[in-house]
Amino acid sequence: MAISSFSQASRTTTNTGYKAVFLDDRSTYFAWYLKTEEYPDQTYTVTLDGVDYDIRLRWNTRDESWQCQLGLSGDTPTITFKITNGLDLLLPYKHLETVPDGQLYLVDTVKMNGRPGFTTTGLDKRFALVYIDAVADQA
Numbered sequence: 001m002a003i004s005s006f007s008q009a010s011r012t013t014t015n016t017g018y019k020a021v022f023l024d025d026r027s028t029y030f031a032w033y034l035k036t037e038e039y040p041d042q043t044y045t046v047t048l049d050g051v052d053y054d055i056r057l058r059w060n061t062r063d064e065s066w067q068c069q070l071g072l073s074g075d076t077p078t079i080t081f082k083i084t085n086g087l088d089l090l091l092p093y094k095h096l097e098t099v100p101d102g103q104l105y106l107v108d109t110v111k112m113n114g115r116p117g118f119t120t121t122g123l124d125k126r127f128a129l130v131y132i133d134a135v136a137d138q139a
Contacts, residue, residue, distance in 0.1 A: 034104075034129040036066070036122045045073050048100040049134050057083075059118050066116060072098050085116065085127065101134035 035044060040059040045052055052073035060067050060082075068089070069077035078098040081089060085106040093099040106121075107128050108114045116127040 029133050032131045032133075033123050034131055036127075036129050038119055038122070040118075046131075048131055049102055051100065053100060064115075064117070066121060070099070083116065083121075083129070086113065100131070103132045103134075105130050105132070 032046075032048075034046060034055065036042075036057060040061075041056070042058075043054060043056040045054050047053075054069075054071055054073050054075075054077070056069040056077065058067045058069075059065075063082070066083040067080065068083050069080045071077035071079070075098070078096055079090075079093045081092075083089065083106050085108045087105070089104040089106065090099055090102070094101075106116060107130050108116075108126065109128065110126050114126065119125075121127040121129070
């Protein structure tokens with residue numbers, strides 16, 4: 001499976017409080033960090049479970065939160081949601097065929113219930129957007 005250059009495989013974390021979120025070395029499933037940069041409006045394509053998706057992340061200044069639009073690559077976004085931590089962000093949309101089968105989480109690497117910010121969300125920051133494959137051995 002070809003993962004775009006915006007994703008990075010993860011099997012471990014140095015934060016022992018989040019070993020349950022990240023996958024151990026015996027697992028056949030992979031977790032992928034999805035790119036989030038300090039731009040108020042960013043769009044990129046990523047391959048999740050063998051299917052290309054367009055992801056648009058927008059910073060909502062009024063609500064001080066990230067909004068996500070996700071859909072099949074080249075199509076109109078299928079779903080739009082506020083990015084919050086602590087739950088599978090794709091779960092309410094699993095009945096739609098155009099939504100990835102895996103799980104998408106915003107992981108807080110410092111506390112359990114922190115609020116993600118514009119400058120605190122990204123690959124090497126406090127909050128990371130993580131996708132967990134639905135099908136084993138795809139990496």
